[in-house]
Amino acid sequence: MDFRISNFLPVSEMIATSGQPEENDFGDIAEQGYQAVVNLAMSSSEGALPNEGDIVTSLGMGYVHIPVPFDRPTPQHFELFAAVMAHYQNRPVWLHCALNMRVSAFVYLYNRIYRALPDSDAGPLLAAIWRPDSTWRALIEEILSSHGLTLR
Structure with a gap:
């Protein structure tokens, strides 16, 4: 299907x-x-649906909301995301935020750390959405470093 x-x-x-x-x-x-649907946007993000969890669960899917402030993401936000991904391992999951910027950064990290993908495979998925700003680049570098990896 073409979404x-x-x-x-x-x-x-x-x-x-x-x-x-x-x-x-x-x-x-x-x-x-x-x-399952995992939402990384803030409740105050543009276009956010106040009843999103109710909508998703009424359709029989699981729902997890991890509000990640775009200007203040932390390694703890990512670790919670990784735990949710481990929970839904081997089940189809839809990940979203306001513009797919938070999600693409976390998926990049997840692919590098937990799926052991090289940057040459994980990087293009991130680049398809955006080039992380200094806040997000610093977070990505910090998390990769804590796992013994480097950014490109």
Whole structure:
């Protein structure tokens, strides 16, 4: 299915990422077999749906909201994200935030650290969405370093 959600990017058969879906998009996401939705946007992010968790769970999918302040992301936010990804391992999961910027950075880190992908494989997925600003680049470097890895 061709999703018309902003910054939609299929990462693998088990992971899709995007910007904020609209309310009616979640039915399509469920129909495509996704079993969970993980939201990294703030409740105050542009386009955020105040009842998103209710919408998603009413469709039979799991829902996890990890609000990550765009200007103050922390390694703890990423570690929580990684734990959620481990929980949903081997199940199709849809990851989103406001514009797919938070998500693409966390998926990049997840792919490098937990899936052991080289930067040559993980990097293009991040670059397809954005080039992280200094705040996010510093976070990425800090987290990679803590796992004995480097950024490019």
